[in-house]
Amino acid sequence: DSGVTQTPKHLITATGQRVTLRCSPRSGDLSVYWYQQSLDQGLQFLIQYYNGEERAKGNILERFSAQQFPDLHSELNLSSLELGDSALYFCASSVETSGPEQFFGPGTRLTVL
Amino acid sequence: AQSVTQPDIHITVSEGASLELRCNYSYGATPYLFWYVQSPGQGLQLLLKYFSGDTLVQGIKGFEAEFKRSQSSFNLRKPSVHWSDAAEYFCAFRGSNYKLTFGKGTLLTVNP
Numbered sequence: 001d002s003g004v005t006q007t008p009k010h011l012i013t014a015t016g017q018r019v020t021l022r023c024s025p026r027s028g029d030l031s032v033y034w035y036q037q038s039l040d041q042g043l044q045f046l047i048q049y050y051n052g053e054e055r056a057k058g059n060i061l062e063r064f065s066a067q068q069f070p071d072l073h074s075e076l077n078l079s080s081l082e083l084g085d086s087a088l089y090f091c092a093s094s095v096e097t098s099g100p101e102q103f104f105g106p107g108t109r110l111t112v113l
Numbered sequence: 114a115q116s117v118t119q120p121d122i123h124i125t126v127s128e129g130a131s132l133e134l135r136c137n138y139s140y141g142a143t144p145y146l147f148w149y150v151q152s153p154g155q156g157l158q159l160l161l162k163y164f165s166g167d168t169l170v171q172g173i174k175g176f177e178a179e180f181k182r183s184q185s186s187f188n189l190r191k192p193s194v195h196w197s198d199a200a201e202y203f204c205a206f207r208g209s210n211y212k213l214t215f216g217k218g219t220l221l222t223v224n225p
Binding site: 002031033035042045048056058092099100102104105106107 | 145147149155156157158159162164203205207210211212213214215216217218
């Protein structure tokens with residue numbers, strides 16, 4: 001158990017819908033990262049937040065957005081969902097002051113029908 | 114371009130045999146290097162990491178990895194594989210930005 005929690009574990013929805021994925025980092029970790037894992041693209045970095053502020057952006061679609069709240073939990077919002085958005089979405093956290101390693105949550109499996 | 118290459122998509126070994134998973138990276142300097150393992154339906158677990166110093170690093174579950182700057186490699190090894198090691202293994206690096214760049218992964222099958 002990494003200490004990073006993600007909810008829900010599974011999500012099944014229809015095209016055009018909007019969903020919210022939630023992540024709670026390890027206690028004391030200020031950084032939260034979101035990654036997408038799909039069969040064709042592999043593991044891709046989406047976005048990073050540090051202490052409530054967006055710090056780095058990767059291959060994140062405009063239909064996707066994220067935020068980090070004062071209690072440091074983060075949410076990833078996916079809208080106008082398409083079939084190709086079906087993937088495993090991971091959240092990771094790190095403290096950075098003691099090392100750059102990231103600890104991953106169990107993931108949310110999103111299925112868009 | 115910054116990238117990680119894991120040349121072996123799938124490796125099959127017998128239980129008790131030795132294992133080496135290959136990883137090469139492309140980056141302008143020495144990055145932070147990691148190996149993660151993913152069991153079916155699970156998240157990514159950090160096996161080991163290399164930041165600097167001793168080029169042979171020890172990790173959890175009896176794994177070790179060796180950093181070779183001249184070859185831009187960070188290969189993962191285990192002297193004797195157990196059936197519970199069957200999983201997918203990912204090599205990754207972190208450069209000057211904060212994101213992890215992952216390889217495509219190597220699926221390990223362990224035969225009894």
